[in-house]
Amino acid sequence: MTEPDSTAEGPRWRRRKEARPAEMLEAALPVFLKKGFAAARIEDIAAAAGVTKGTVYLYFPSKQAIFEAVVRQAILPRIDMAEALVAGHRGPAAPLLARLIEELGGRVVTTDLAHIAKLVIAEAGNFPEIARFYRREVIARGESLMSRVYALGVAGGEFPDLPIPIVTKLIIAPVLIAAIWRTTFAPVDDRPFDPIELIRAHARVLTAGLGALARKDLE
Amino acid sequence: MTEPDSTAEGPRWRRRKEARPAEMLEAALPVFLKKGFAAARIEDIAAAAGVTKGTVYLYFPSKQAIFEAVVRQAILPRIDMAEALVAGHRGPAAPLLARLIEELGGRVVTTDLAHIAKLVIAEAGNFPEIARFYRREVIARGESLMSRVYALGVAGGEFPDLPIPIVTKLIIAPVLIAAIWRTTFAPVDDRPFDPIELIRAHARVLTAGLGALARKDLE
Amino acid sequence: MTEPDSTAEGPRWRRRKEARPAEMLEAALPVFLKKGFAAARIEDIAAAAGVTKGTVYLYFPSKQAIFEAVVRQAILPRIDMAEALVAGHRGPAAPLLARLIEELGGRVVTTDLAHIAKLVIAEAGNFPEIARFYRREVIARGESLMSRVYALGVAGGEFPDLPIPIVTKLIIAPVLIAAIWRTTFAPVDDRPFDPIELIRAHARVLTAGLGALARKDLE
Amino acid sequence: MTEPDSTAEGPRWRRRKEARPAEMLEAALPVFLKKGFAAARIEDIAAAAGVTKGTVYLYFPSKQAIFEAVVRQAILPRIDMAEALVAGHRGPAAPLLARLIEELGGRVVTTDLAHIAKLVIAEAGNFPEIARFYRREVIARGESLMSRVYALGVAGGEFPDLPIPIVTKLIIAPVLIAAIWRTTFAPVDDRPFDPIELIRAHARVLTAGLGALARKDLE
DNA sequence: GATGAATGAGTCTTCATTCAT
DNA sequence: AATGAATGAAGACTCATTCAT
Numbered sequence: 001m002t003e004p005d006s007t008a009e010g011p012r013w014r015r016r017k018e019a020r021p022a023e024m025l026e027a028a029l030p031v032f033l034k035k036g037f038a039a040a041r042i043e044d045i046a047a048a049a050g051v052t053k054g055t056v057y058l059y060f061p062s063k064q065a066i067f068e069a070v071v072r073q074a075i076l077p078r079i080d081m082a083e084a085l086v087a088g089h090r091g092p093a094a095p096l097l098a099r100l101i102e103e104l105g106g107r108v109v110t111t112d113l114a115h116i117a118k119l120v121i122a123e124a125g126n127f128p129e130i131a132r133f134y135r136r137e138v139i140a141r142g143e144s145l146m147s148r149v150y151a152l153g154v155a156g157g158e159f160p161d162l163p164i165p166i167v168t169k170l171i172i173a174p175v176l177i178a179a180i181w182r183t184t185f186a187p188v189d190d191r192p193f194d195p196i197e198l199i200r201a202h203a204r205v206l207t208a209g210l211g212a213l214a215r216k217d218l219e
Numbered sequence: 220m221t222e223p224d225s226t227a228e229g230p231r232w233r234r235r236k237e238a239r240p241a242e243m244l245e246a247a248l249p250v251f252l253k254k255g256f257a258a259a260r261i262e263d264i265a266a267a268a269g270v271t272k273g274t275v276y277l278y279f280p281s282k283q284a285i286f287e288a289v290v291r292q293a294i295l296p297r298i299d300m301a302e303a304l305v306a307g308h309r310g311p312a313a314p315l316l317a318r319l320i321e322e323l324g325g326r327v328v329t330t331d332l333a334h335i336a337k338l339v340i341a342e343a344g345n346f347p348e349i350a351r352f353y354r355r356e357v358i359a360r361g362e363s364l365m366s367r368v369y370a371l372g373v374a375g376g377e378f379p380d381l382p383i384p385i386v387t388k389l390i391i392a393p394v395l396i397a398a399i400w401r402t403t404f405a406p407v408d409d410r411p412f413d414p415i416e417l418i419r420a421h422a423r424v425l426t427a428g429l430g431a432l433a434r435k436d437l438e
Numbered sequence: 439m440t441e442p443d444s445t446a447e448g449p450r451w452r453r454r455k456e457a458r459p460a461e462m463l464e465a466a467l468p469v470f471l472k473k474g475f476a477a478a479r480i481e482d483i484a485a486a487a488g489v490t491k492g493t494v495y496l497y498f499p500s501k502q503a504i505f506e507a508v509v510r511q512a513i514l515p516r517i518d519m520a521e522a523l524v525a526g527h528r529g530p531a532a533p534l535l536a537r538l539i540e541e542l543g544g545r546v547v548t549t550d551l552a553h554i555a556k557l558v559i560a561e562a563g564n565f566p567e568i569a570r571f572y573r574r575e576v577i578a579r580g581e582s583l584m585s586r587v588y589a590l591g592v593a594g595g596e597f598p599d600l601p602i603p604i605v606t607k608l609i610i611a612p613v614l615i616a617a618i619w620r621t622t623f624a625p626v627d628d629r630p631f632d633p634i635e636l637i638r639a640h641a642r643v644l645t646a647g648l649g650a651l652a653r654k655d656l657e
Numbered sequence: 658m659t660e661p662d663s664t665a666e667g668p669r670w671r672r673r674k675e676a677r678p679a680e681m682l683e684a685a686l687p688v689f690l691k692k693g694f695a696a697a698r699i700e701d702i703a704a705a706a707g708v709t710k711g712t713v714y715l716y717f718p719s720k721q722a723i724f725e726a727v728v729r730q731a732i733l734p735r736i737d738m739a740e741a742l743v744a745g746h747r748g749p750a751a752p753l754l755a756r757l758i759e760e761l762g763g764r765v766v767t768t769d770l771a772h773i774a775k776l777v778i779a780e781a782g783n784f785p786e787i788a789r790f791y792r793r794e795v796i797a798r799g800e801s802l803m804s805r806v807y808a809l810g811v812a813g814g815e816f817p818d819l820p821i822p823i824v825t826k827l828i829i830a831p832v833l834i835a836a837i838w839r840t841t842f843a844p845v846d847d848r849p850f851d852p853i854e855l856i857r858a859h860a861r862v863l864t865a866g867l868g869a870l871a872r873k874d875l876e
Numbered sequence: 877g878a879t880g881a882a883t884g885a886g887t888c889t890t891c892a893t894t895c896a897t
Numbered sequence: 898a899a900t901g902a903a904t905g906a907a908g909a910c911t912c913a914t915t916c917a918t
Contacts, residue, residue, distance in 0.1 A: 166416060208431040272912095273879055459883090493882055605858075608859055614830070617832070626792055636826055644866060710893085897899100
């Protein structure tokens with residue numbers, strides 16, 4: 001597939017050691033997504049990367065290490081993107097929050113981030129390291145991001161003063177549901193599922209709810 | 220071997236043939252909850268049920284069959300309970316919805332239903348049959364239940380006219396998040412997590428949001 | 439081989455769990471003797487025992503455990519025999535020592551104890567547990583045995599007062615050499631090697647030497 | 658890459674092509690000593706020699722070839738030394754023999770010759786070529802050396818007329834035991850072990866024994 | 877109905893060896 | 898000459914499943 005020169009037999013390798021680990025992770029991601037950790041075979045991953053089993057072990061010491069690296073590589077760039085996206089936002093908090101949910105959430109829900117999130121949830125129980133990493137690198141950063149937006153809204157009287165960890169989860173929840181639904185139940189459901197519609201409704205209901213509660217708080 | 224003489228008193232024990240499968244499923248549930256499908260060993264399940272591996276196969280044809288039966292048995296009674304709980308509710312829709320969320324959601328989130336939900340989500344990808352069953356028996360019934368309550372609210376002008384599948388997911392989402400958090404990330408987080416607090420906040424924000432949108436719709 | 443009933447296919451197993459481990463060790467010994475630890479394949483051992491790989495793991499948790507058990511089983515009964523043999527001896531020390539060397543040493547050197555000793559020596563470096571066991575169960579008991587005989591001789595003025603650990607090794611040394619020679623070099627040597635002759639010469643030279651030194655000490 | 662400009666000063670280093678194999682063997686010896694043949698990895702050897710795996714195969718066709726060469730190289734110079742040492746000895750046979758044992762044996766037992774001997778013994782079973790080489794180059798030459806000394810003693814009536822292969826083994830035995838003990842059991846024994854003390858006792862007992870038997874023969 | 881001994885396919889992992897560069 | 902990426906055969910170990918007792 002990615003074999004650039006395959007006349008006859010082609011060279012067994014070409015000097016690209018530095019690129020290999022990333023290539024392999026890229027190849028491994030769909031395998032893990034499709035089968036989960038336990039059912040994914042190293043050989044599948046190797047084949048997907050166009051190498052043989054042994055080669056995989058030149059770059060990673062174990063299946064678990066591959067898995068952890070895959071999750072990391074799949075997630076970290078997205079987090080960076082998300083943070084950049086937020087950093088650019090300006091203005092009152094409520095529309096900002098709505099936009100965040102719609103843009104970020106929409107992105108998550110329509111790309112393979114949905115699968116990745118589901119994968120992490122599914123396997124984190126067996127991989128405390130993954131769980132820890134995810135909490136630290138994804139959730140914590142997401143929360144800190146949200147908390148800034150939310151604090152703005154609280155300061156401006158737009159939002160009620162709820163605990164950040166709670167609010168964050170309320171914000172995220174429908175996004176995750178959309179991800180889970182799309183990856184898990186949509187394939188066995190004949191009714192269409194439009195994740196974007198869910199995200200939009202969520203944005204509307206949530207901001208309306210927060211606004212209403214804020215006003216009630218003021219009374 | 221150490222069998223005491225039992226001629227006089229009749230059999231010391233009586234195998235509850237009919238009860239066996241259910242007993243096994245009960246024993247198997249915690250094993251699957253703890254390890255997931257792949258890592259759960261038949262021997263663990265057998266041991267938990269106080270029998271040997273071979274016996275398990277007298278009642279179930281395969282590990283997968285056990286798993287599916289376990290999930291079914293764990294979930295069905297809860298659904299029935301939930302439906303009963305709803306059937307008894309009366310009055311305006313908003314407080315009913317809030318109560319539903321708090322009572323049902325609270326129950327889910329604090330019992331091992333949380334683990335079960337997480338298990339289903341984690342494994343449904345590998346078990347279409349589970350996914351199908353869950354969608355059909357759990358989600359569909361839950362939705363139908365919700366839809367009755369929600370329709371009440373829409374009719375009364377309390378709720379905006381959103382699509383039922385969307386609303387249902389919005390209602391459920393934080394409950395699921397609470398379940399996932401508790402089973403997956405709380406164990407690796409040192410900050411305390413109070414699922415009930417999340418559920419309550421959810422109930423408040425959601426009903427407030429729906430109410431606000433309903434009013435806006437009327438204008 | 440030991441299959442008692444093999445018409446057509448024969449039963450896959452017959453209730454003999456208790457005998458199995460010992461049978462397997464017996465089967466494993468020659469495999470280890472022939473190949474050493476590293477080169478011995480579990481499958482070889484299984485085949486030698488008339489079972490398949492998996493069965494081996496019903497009884498032993500690892501290759502190393504098998505190895506250790508094999509060595510133990512091969513050695514312990516011999517030690518017991520040796521101790522019994524010594525316990526029965528009476529009379530002055532020098533002939534007793536000579537008899538010990540000739541009978542015990544002769545036995546070692548002509549049976550597969552020679553191979554076992556060589557095996558232990560060869561692998562003990564990689565198996566501290568084996569080394570420790572051997573030192574404790576074989577060497578220590580052998581020494582204690584020797585030391586009783588030797589003390590007798592010292593008390594009677596027959597032997598010089600040398601440190602027991604030294605004397606023991608002098609007594610054992612040619613026996614071990616004979617064992618090593620027979621298992622290691624004799625197969626590639628065309629000259630015949632008679633271990634018994636070596637043992638006899640050793641007994642004579644050693645007792646003569648000890649006697650001479652004892653007399654010199656007295657002067 | 659970081660190669661400094663070398664046009665002006667000529668090559669910074671010069672590969673000693675001819676020396677390479679010897680260097681590698683030197684590097685390989687400790688690896689084999691520490692791990693034995695099977696557990697020694699080519700990569701370890703290469704690393705110890707400061708080259709990469711591939712380079713090793715420029716000089717040796719296989720791991721086994723390296724091993725054989727290592728043993729050869731480790732042993733041959735010692736043999737030469739030993740023969741030189743003997744060639745210089747003069748005088749009556751008994752003290753000569755004692756000196757030989759103490760000096761040669763002492764040297765063996767306190768240097769890594771002990772480890773090498775143990776290595777050969779451990780692996781010779783799997784490497785007939787090694788066994789053959791060792792018998793031919795080491796044992797045979799050692800024997801011939803001993804036989805000259807011994808014949809001197811027999812001629813002078815100092816020693817009894819025992820077969821040379823037997824006597825040789827009696828002479829060597831405690832040396833080997835010392836070597837084996839030091840490398841194999843001493844590490845798991847908390848009591849101190851002084852190989853020199855053993856060698857000295859051996860020299861004394863052996864010469865005394867040979868002398869006594871010689872006198873008895875004369876009677 | 878239960879048992880538990882036995883199986884053997886399935887996987888990860890290691891490492892000697894090859895060979896394009 | 899040296900490298901080091903890649904290979905693939907080999908082997909330990911696991912465990913769902915079978916079936917004689």
